[in-house]
Amino acid sequence: MRLSIFDTIDSTLALLDERNDLYHELEQQLKSDLYAIFEADAEMIVDIFSRVKTRESLREKIIRNRFYINYDNSEDILDNLSDLIGVSIECRFIEEEYKVLKRLREYFIVPDEASGYFYNENHPELFLDTASRQPQVQKNGFSIYRIDGFIMHNGMKINFELQIKALVHAFWGDIEHKLVYKNTNYYVYDSFMVDILSSIKANLTIIDRQLSIIYNQMQNSSMSDVSISEKSFEKIVTKAINDLFAMKMNESIGFTINLKSTSSILGHYIFIKDIRHSSMNNDRISLLFKTFKKVNNSQMDFENEIVLDGDFSSNDPFIQILGEYLVSVINIDYDWYVFFKMLFFIEPGNNTEDFVLFLKVIKNYLVDDYWLKTSFVRLSMSESVMVQDECAAILARSLVAIKTIAIIDDDKMIAVNKAFVLFIQELETRVINYSDFMNYKEAYYHDWLNRMNHIFNR
Structure with a gap:
């Protein structure tokens, strides 16, 4: 004979399915309302995530929390499920978690005597327990900003749980969730496990503080100070890339190669493309943080x-x-393969477009386009353009001849840039016209390739 507990579960899941469209409609409306509430504070909000309780999660929770004993029927179970709808407001830094809470407390100010919660006249259907003590201490000993709330819809009360998390806390929460909460293997949650998780959380908190200090300094300091801060920020970006992708590689193929050099190159590429040239734009930084969470x-x-x-x-x-x-070696040279795997994952959109953009950024880093276009001015305009293109082709051919990802190492690119400027200046004194240049083009190429071999110690 089947246990009655499973009849209770089946009927509850059936009721969840019946109300599914309504729950998702209210979920989206809740997100929309929160975005509107934080419109004036959008700078510190990275994103707002939401979900409706899934069948699998509800089935597990009914058993784990003994709802089949505590409530009489399926409707009571759903009506008393505190996180039927879950919402997470993600901000950039830990210090902003309280600012988000403060904004909610300033907005939801009208008390509801029946529930003890608060609402706002502009959103009379939303109720939040903003007076609750925050942050709350979890069973694992760590704290979290977690606020109970509910939505009134045609006389029906639908509960939701709102969490406020900085990005590093979101990272840590995902790690803990996978290691402990959702892990069906037997683990003794003893002092050793607590110490390990505490160490992870402490390291993330340090990173958060470093990011916050660097960000604030870049926003407020002089240009001379910004150069120092930029280097620090780039190092943190590079470390995040290295650690996250090393973990993902191990999950995929069972081992990890040394990604430090590739991560350094990719971190610098992202930095010069997105951060430096956007003057530390808030949207770019927030998008970068969100990308790291996506990778995780x-x-x-x-x-x-x-x-x-x-x-x-x-x-x-x-x-x-x-x-x-690069197209010819992208699936042959594993260094380039890993680099572009990482790049295409971080960069949204069409990967061919990202590939071309990468090449443009590298070219601009190696050769100042304005400078090159003002070279060979003694020639006619049409001939100078053709010689400029041929010189750019010579540079590209030499990079291909080096046959290593080290061609985009920052130190090497700086050395190539300096050497190429000198090379072009020397050519300007020699070249009489386009025909003359073409007669000696291969000799010029081999002269330049020798200089490149010297830079790359070949």
């Missing part, structure tokens, strides 16, 4: 080939030559 929560494949979303071609000779080479 996603599965990655480090075994199967990279397939570009479209055909690659460019009218720029530098981009075409270097791009053709």
Whole structure:
């Protein structure tokens, strides 16, 4: 004979399915209302996430929390489920968690005598327990900003749980959730496990503080101080990339290669593309933080080939030559494979477009486009353009000849940039016209390749 507990579970899940459309409608409305409430404070809000309790999660909770004993029927179970709808407001830094709470307390100020919760006249259907003691201490000993609330809809009370988390706390919460809460293997949650989790959380808290200090300094300090802060911020970005992708590689193929060099290159690329040239724009920083969280929560494949979303071609000779080479080795040279796996995951959108953008950023870093276009001014305008393109092609060919990802190492790119400036200045004194240049082009190329070999110790 089947246990009655499973009849209770089945009827509760059936009722959840019956009300599913309503719950999701209210979930989206709740998110929309919260976005509106924080419109004036949008800068510190990274995102607002929400979900309706899933069948699997509800089934587990009914058993784990003994709802089948504490409540008489399925409707009572759903009506008393505190996190039927879950909402998480994610902010950038730990210090902003309280600011979010403070904003909610300032908004939900009208007391409801029946529930003891508070509402706002602009949202009379939303009720929050903003007077509750915050943050709350969890069973694991760690604290969290967690506020109970409910929505009134046609006389029906639908509970929701609102959490406020800085990004590093969201990272840590995901780790703990996987290690302990959702892990069906037997683990003794003893002092050793507590110490390990405490150590993880402490390290994340330190990172949060470093990010906050650097961010505030970049917002307020002089340009001379910003250069120091930029380096610090870039190092933190690089470390986050290294640690997150190392974990994902181990999950995918069972081991991890040394990603420090690749992470450093990718971190610097992201920094010069997104952060430095956007003057530390808040939206870019928030998007970067959200990307790290996405990496943390996603599965990655480090075994199967990279397939570009479209055909690659460019009218720029530098981009075409270097791009053709990279396309040819992207699934052969594992260093480049890993680099582009990481890059395409971090960069949203079409990976062919991201690939071309990467090549443009590298070219601009190696060769100042304005400077190159003002070279060979003794020639006619049409001939100077053709010689400039040929020089860019010589540079691209030499990068291909080096045959290593080290061509985008920051120190190497700086050395190449300086050497190429000198090389062009010397050519300007020699080249009479385009025809003359083409007669000696291969000699010029080998001269430049020797300089490149010296830079790369070949």
